[in-house]
Amino acid sequence: MYPCERRSELLDKLTIGISAYNNWPGLKLTLQKLVEVGLGDVKMVIVDDGSKKPIDFDLSEFPMDIVFKRYEESRGCVFQRNNIGSMVETDYYLSIDDDAYPVNGDICDVIESMEKDLDISVMALDVRGPKDSFELHVDAYELREVRYFVLCGCLIRTDHFKKSGGFQNPDELGWIYNEELDYSIRCWRDGHKIVLDRRFVLVHDRELVDGEDSYKSNCYARGLGYLHGRYFTGAVSLYKFLKMPFMLALSCRTRPFWLSSLGAFIKSYRVGVEHRTRDSRIFRGKDLWKWDRLDLPPFA
Incomplete structure (x- = not known):
């Protein structure tokens, strides 16, 4: 103390x-x-x-x-x-x-x-x-x-x-x-x-609510879609973009969740690309690999 x-x-x-x-x-x-x-x-x-x-x-x-x-x-x-x-x-x-x-x-x-x-x-x-x-x-x-x-x-x-x-x-x-x-x-x-x-x-101490899986998967997809479109460019970002449908398919329990989340990801990715033009300070592929190597927090 x-x-x-x-x-x-x-x-x-x-x-x-x-x-x-x-x-x-x-x-x-x-x-x-x-x-x-x-x-x-x-x-x-x-x-x-x-x-x-x-x-x-x-x-x-x-x-x-x-x-x-x-x-x-x-x-x-x-x-x-x-x-x-x-x-x-x-x-x-x-x-x-x-x-x-x-x-x-x-x-x-x-x-x-x-x-x-x-x-x-x-x-x-x-x-x-x-x-x-x-x-x-x-x-x-x-x-x-x-x-x-x-x-x-x-x-x-x-x-x-x-x-x-x-x-x-x-x-x-x-x-x-x-x-x-x-x-x-x-x-x-x-x-x-x-x-x-x-x-x-x-x-x-968060209580579960109906539809939480759909909400969480859409939130996850929307956030990552925008972030990859907004901050990352090059071959690594393209790889992440192409990999996302498979990641969402694994995280979503039903086909409707997967389709909804994939749509949210693609839409948000396009918004991110549009916003990228406002700021030239973006990550290249090598920067994304460095960031990806950082540890995930335990509550991820």
Whole structure:
């Protein structure tokens, strides 16, 4: 445990950001868990993205410094995460979902590692399911560079975030988009790093809903289609493009899912190619191979 003065100094550099939507029991549990692990004094920004019912508990129940903002109509998670990022005035922004909460470790360890390496843009954290063990991983103290992160549990360097323009949300793709992967690619292109730190463990307690397989496969296909069209070119990108139908066929359980996902991939790839002309800083084949060799985070 850090001395009180050092811990207070590190936590003063942190803001927790949560985009909430139709999950007030989950948000209440998350706030309870944050207090239990000693993060009750940390600044917090919560945005209600047009939930069908207003918040059903009193935030003043929690002894926390909370800024709460409600939108009457949903603008989507990408918009709201950028909205939260624009309101953060501290050095670091801990992004969690309204159904994700810490169960082990000390976020101060993660902050201190980012303080020592200014090239780290995002620390991907150890995100697990509710039925997993909460013990620290055997390699928890071995930090390593990874391809991307997930916004349900990560620590973002705020100045990098604001200079980069935040998360991209191409209008043509709607709200279903892999903004984390896009941000990771841009960070890597600009000489920054995404690093996995498993010393802080969170649980993402997400309930399954009908049609989730279709939703997830379409989201996956749409995001990768745009990213490969937007950032990559050359023979390697063509190889990835031709390989995608087979990857989607393996990941989709039924033929309709596969056809829908393939259509989403092709449409988004075309949008990405159109957007590529706006920026000459694209990856060549050799760059894609380098990026592909980075480790996948454990929650992939």
